[in-house]
Amino acid sequence: MENHKRGRQSFALPEPPVITAWSSVAGKKEAEGPLGHTFDETSRDTYFGQSTWEQAEEHMQQRSLRILARKAGIPQEQFGLVFSGDLLNQCIGSSFALRNTGIPHIGLYGACSTMAESLLMASMAVAGGFTDNAVAMTSSHFASSERQYRFPLGYGGQRTPCAQWTVTGSGAALVCSQGQGPRITACTIGTVTDLGIKDANNMGCAMAPAAYSTIRAHFEDLKTGPEDFDLIVTGDLGQLGKEILLELARRDGVSLGGKLTDCGTLVFDNTKQDVHSGGSGCGCSAITLCGDLLGKLSSGKLKRILFCGTGALLSPTSTQQGLPIPGVCHAVSLKGGKD
């Protein structure tokens, strides 16, 4: 048995699994944003032809999976394993999407870190020889999230300046033991970090400490640093969370400045789209990765990135009970397909 473990939280993949295909499905607002041209499919409304927003989310994942199969050039039935999860109570977006497909499924819950979490688990499953290929997938939906976590949309509640806008979208990536495409060279598994932040309208602030903790662990465990990456991409801290992360790193003597970006600040045009602190939701980092970022890694525009999915592990119940918001962040190191 090969030992992949490195340090406390990480593992290295000397025979790196390859992301041979990826797909993204997004809503209208996302289609109008700066990454609109990178999505495989978009919808003109929030329902995607379904009768509820929750079913729209199921539909987005089904479409992601179908487009992924088409782009990979294999029938969907040949997917070996799907790792997926979402924000809906009991993750119904994910489990309903996979009903009766016959594809083995491992359900995950990592809040908005799910794209990184599922990619990390897919790498583990493929690199360990447990499956020939594995899909990492997730979704979120602005309207289903708002009514579940906050208020019914019809209530017309005011959003605070530090609030983020949940992305309507789904992304999927196919991880294979061989093939052409961006490669996964190492992963860092997050720990649950809780510094006592209680403001459920300021998720970026709650997640930033987890993001820094995981980035630092990645650097230490794998003897690497910001200089080894073209980009360190968190998702989804938003504008405020990104600034807090930069500050946490600076206080620790680490400069991320030139390298750090955040999916929450990439997916919308914050000056025109009225999203306050930026995008959020599992779908935010999913559609940013499974479009723009993997595309740039594939074409050689980016050579190495550290993709860090961040999740706020709260529920409306924990918030109503006055509890703080724990955060988690999982990191995946990606290498361009051409080098």
Added chain:
Amino acid sequence: MENHKRGRQSFALPEPPVITAWSSVAGKKEAEGPLGHTFDETSRDTYFGQSTWEQAEEHMQQRSLRILARKAGIPQEQFGLVFSGDLLNQCIGSSFALRNTGIPHIGLYGACSTMAESLLMASMAVAGGFTDNAVAMTSSHFASSERQYRFPLGYGGQRTPCAQWTVTGSGAALVCSQGQGPRITACTIGTVTDLGIKDANNMGCAMAPAAYSTIRAHFEDLKTGPEDFDLIVTGDLGQLGKEILLELARRDGVSLGGKLTDCGTLVFDNTKQDVHSGGSGCGCSAITLCGDLLGKLSSGKLKRILFCGTGALLSPTSTQQGLPIPGVCHAVSLKGGKD
């Protein structure tokens, strides 16, 4: 890279990971049941000294983890990775329990299949060389489940005869690459099965087809059958679901009769404890495994069992929207420590 994959849904572990320690924490009703003597810790009320039922669930997982460390003879900080999940919206029982422990965490959602799902993932992580050891853990709580899925307890709603009683309890198992204890020899990953059952008070019926699908896949993929096991233990189909599973197998020409039992029928005394169709919840199969079953495998009373965690992947939202209840089942083949 060693190829562990067998058939469509399974993987074999020629160097089987070992469950070197296990722990269980349970509520008052569970302590009064037939397995009461097998739990490490029980509570005299439903609060476990906390102020809410959700925090009681967090506390149960914290206690399971602490007792597991004590029984394994290592400090909790030496756990390499925890796979855990629960039924609470956004799995707050699991993520809150791990706050600031510094232990890498992968959050899962598999409804009541979580004990098997986490054990399966822990086996993958250990056998693949991604960590030295991994904990599989879950919990459920009768009172937090009732108010989340059904009615406030104070409402005093009548339960239907096919309803099951959510177990208040948490179980944890430590999976290591080496050591003494029951071994995990193979696993089968479930597919999401939906036959259109819509009665949210009859979960056993909704999950039985998934259970049969996974058991059949396990037999086919690994060229094995009921004759190779002392027990096939599903959890938690309850009395009615178990009968449906037997019928599904019988129609397919497979006799499980002499070997099949279900955690939902083991954990309570159905004649005295007024639980209708039996126990349920993530904690049901968790405390049955991490007490009675692993104890018997360790002492040699059982030689080989197939542990099949079953989950109903519904949410109150999907039920209110008139949708059916998808089911999933993950199977783990366990071999006694002495042979």
